Each structure stands twice: as C-alpha cells, then as structure tokens.
Amino acid sequence: MDIGIRELRDGLSRHLAQVREGHTITVTDHGKPIARIIPVEGPTRLQQLVAEGHVRPPLRHKRPAPPPIKTEGIVSDLIGDQRR
Template sequence: MDVATIGIRDLRNGLSRHLADVREGTEITVTDHGTPIARIIPIGRESGLEKLIRAGLVTMPTGPRHPLPEPIKTSGTVSDLIADQRR
C-alpha cells in the first residue's frame, strides 16, 4: 500500500493526477499548513473502523442517541466547584 501526503494547494492543482494515484491504490493524506485534515482512500479498502467492526472489537449503535441532560446552573467557576467537592 502506497501512502502519500500532500497539501491542499497541491491536491487542487493536480487533482486528476492524485485521483488516478488513488485509483491505483495509493492512500493520500491531505494537509493544511502541515496538519493532516483528510484521508483519501480507494473505494473498497476497509477503514480502521470497518476493520474493528469485522474483528468484533467494536459494534455500531443500534438506536438513537440519548438526549443530553440539562446544563447545571451555578455561580462560580468549575475550579471552585471542584475545590468544594474536595473539601
């Protein structure tokens, strides 16, 4: 498996060439100012999550997400609340 890292500008300027590389099996990591932001992989290749699911280490959720609880209203900072809990 070939892996390439390219910046956004290089991807934009050579999109057809880079997509041809992906079609041939290359995995491309796209960076923005040196920080990885996206990965382009060939269709049909398993993602990390798909590998974990196949191995039985992860299961996908079967129902809807539960609603978040109502926020707690308080005066003071989180640090104050933690300090109070420690006393």
C-alpha cells in the same frame, strides 16, 4: 503520502489516479493533516484493524433493544417526578 491543499488542487486528476491504484492520500493544511482520501473498494478501517490483529470482532451479536415503554406526559415532567 501527504499533499498540501494547493498541490492537491493543482494535480487533482493525477492524485485521484493514484487513489484508484490503491494509494491513500493525506491532505494537509500548513503541514497539519486535515483529511484522507482513500479508495472506495478498499477495506474499512475496522476491517484493516481486524486483519492486522489490533482488534477482534465480537463473539456474539448485540441483543435487540427492549420494547419502548408506553407512558403519558412529556419526558421532562416524568424526569421531574422521579427527582422529587
């Protein structure tokens, strides 16, 4: 449901009650969508896309990042040395 800013402000309690019931409200400014108000308990957008079959979860988890490399000096000096 699309609602302008003024209408949202004037009937905020009523519109928030609709959100509590599970509805999503798109807030518009001069007819252009600028924000969405969604129920907190609802699934995330990613969960919705997975449920709709548009995306699928990864088959395996990401590998952990390698340990940081210990160096001396500042990064800009190291980059400068590599570019020479």
